[in-house]
Amino acid sequence: MTRSFIEFPSDFVFGTATAAYQIEGAAKADGRGESIWDRFSHTPGKVFEGHTGDVACDHYHRYEEDIKLMHELGIPAYRLSISWPRIFPERGKFNQAGIDFYRRVLETLHKYEIEPAVTLYHWDLPQYLQDEGGWANRATVDYFVEYATKVFRELGDLVPKFITHNEPWCASFLSYGLGHHAPGHHDWREAYAAAHHILLSHGKAVEAYRAGGYQGEIGITLNFTWVDSASNRPEDVAAARREDGFANRWFIEPLMKRQYPSDMVEWVEGRIGALDFIEPGDLESIASTIDFLGINFYSRNVVQAGAGNAHLESQVVQPSADRVTDMGWEIHPESLYRLLTWLKSEYTADLPLVITENGAAFRDELVDGEVQDVDRVNYVADHLEAAKRFIDEGGPLKGYYLWSFMDNFEWAFGYSKRFGMVYVDYATQVRTVKASGKWYSGQIAHHRAANVR
Template sequence: MFRFPEGFVWGTATAAYQIEGAARDDGRTPSIWDTFAATPGAVRNGDTGEIACDHYHRLDPDLDLIARLGVGAYRFSISWPRIVPEPGQVNQKGLDFYRRLVDGLHERGVTPYATLYHWDLPQYLEDEGGWVERATAERFAEYADIVHEALADGVAHYTTLNEPWVSAWLGYGYGWHAPGRAEPAAALAATHHLLLGHGLAAEAIRRRDPSAQVGITLNLAPVGPATADPADQAAADRMDGQLNRLFLDPVLRGAYPADVVELYRPVSDFAFVQDGDLATIAAPLDFLGVNYYRPNLAAAEPPGADPVAAGLRLPPGVPVTAMDWPIQPDGLTELLLRLRREYGPVPLYITENGAAFHDYLDPAGRVEDPERIAYLDAHLRAAHTAIGEGVDLRGYFVWSFLDNFEWAEGYSKRFGLIYVEYGSQRRVPKASAGWYRDVIRANGPA
């Protein structure tokens, strides 16, 4: 075994809509994902998160499972419509659930890492325009303040947004995720207002507690050309701009990349950017969360086509996960080194890394998942290499703790360390859960 630095954080992660269920319980109102999942054809097999893993009603046994994994940290998200079910209304029962979650983690020796937004925008805000409207960023800061006031004595680490690229572009640009809009101009406005919401929420939390650790999580990927053709290299630059730099640059440099702004001039004049916004967005981070699953290959897209939706290619001869994502752990090392080289010494956490495979219960009642073990092992080695080359990487969270509702894929894809038999809600630790526990133990005190 190779050892990680002393104090390295070992964790696992989930998101509220993917596991909680209890969609109508204790005052919760619909999110955009409730509405989207109820739309015929939007989600595979018509699956919804109405029940999911029923985590809301199975909190204590699930926390026991987390403790048995041996992790030191658990990253979870908070359901906005469970906390603010109607404009101006605070739902104490929703706050009480997360209080029980946080207290239960501390009782088990696990540090909570709270994510304020993992894609479940209250539907009433979408009815008013959603993230396309500036007011949503302001409402997000108010919600962040409510959560922090309730949980400040139990939570020290806050991620404002999870993967704003997905919220903006899959939700508003391509229509593949909630709220199902396919409008590039709306995606650009949503991008800005999500990032503004991040900045405003960070301000709200730090006003109450300057010692709070506040960051943002971005889904990032190295991007390379599919061939040596200069047209493919230009396509790779465009894809990198839209996927990576459109978010990294304003957060860490205080400016949008000029080439991406020019790329989208035909659909937007960027008038939604107001004086002072970029300073708010670029307030110093306590950490940057990195979600890594795959690198991307880009090929020249047709004129006027989207650089990600139209230009993405699969590398030949590379093994893939059940999501058809290529398994290339060296891309993680490349990404982490790039972040240090181009954006400076911001502390990093890998807030998601994992893979879906075709898991099943065997006749003996076990779930053997050697592919996942090999995947996690290779990516941990890649992360260890980056640390050895000077990257300030402070923790690693496996995605995910439980099999769960995998967004537009419904329940067809299993990422969990714990197998969930959805009909009975029985939990079965996979072989990878034991493997991960052993890795954590091996990295304990010498």
């Protein structure tokens, strides 16, 4: 079955996305310093089969061919991230070679008329900062602003859209509380302090960008998980509300309402003590005006009371096996529509929204030079239809970036999960466009042609 293409407004932007540690490799090239993911992935038992990002997709050496492939597919926009340890490999030590690499990448994107969107932080904190407490240490806020300001000055002329942080939930709760990501801690007080400091560093970086007089746009990307209660039982409804507060409201509310959700503050303080890492003026900085909100969406959670997440006294109900991706995540595009509608109604009003990640992992196989990932084609098409429904009802959704451009290092899952629209043979580094990449290229070509008429 071939999926039909979907009509979008003329100003809608289609793109694709990656992240530095997941694709670049060249872990020690040209003065790059160690990141928390270098340390974490080299720690036995932390990443699937001991995989690391040392080589990854070797994009550091192959960026020109990768960007040319994007051009051949007609991709008009590309979201990439910058490796902080390439820019400041040691505290206070600037590395010109790191900036020069990203300038070459950005200039190549412009050569092929691909618009870059640059994420400043996609989880690769310099290890020397983690040695001093990482994001749980308030001083990291100042180091981030120093790094961000340097990037603005050095590369701002080539970047029309900056994203301060990717998924603060993952960089704090998943990393310092649940321990699944680097640095792999299990300390909920650290986790909430880290979340606050990441949001504060976002606000301070936005302030620095405005003060610099740059002409582009700046925003932040949050990951959202739509939450439904497993039943109408009061205990399940309450558990779902806590899950929503933990996954969604803890991050969107300070950005848009200058406060943390009161129900969650009461819950959290009952478990970790007073949130005394929040200082006067912090929430005003966090709520600095942004030009857009980035949204990463993959799935929903159906929640009941239970012990699965001891911190929340909640339990995620497993979805039916025939409607899940290779990550075990339920395929539920209706939840994307509901999420977008909720955000507009409760928080963002007319603020432009951009889907900065959406996609799916499946067990792709290269057979006779082709990858027939029909499930991914249907996943993307179904989510685009949900996005279009929101737009048709007046929603200010302005873009969609497919995750990911190519298969890559999938964090704690190593190379065992494939999200790309381009298949990567990690032994040979040969790239093969999957059926989903061809369909997405066709969707973009259809969009372009429809808006030329």
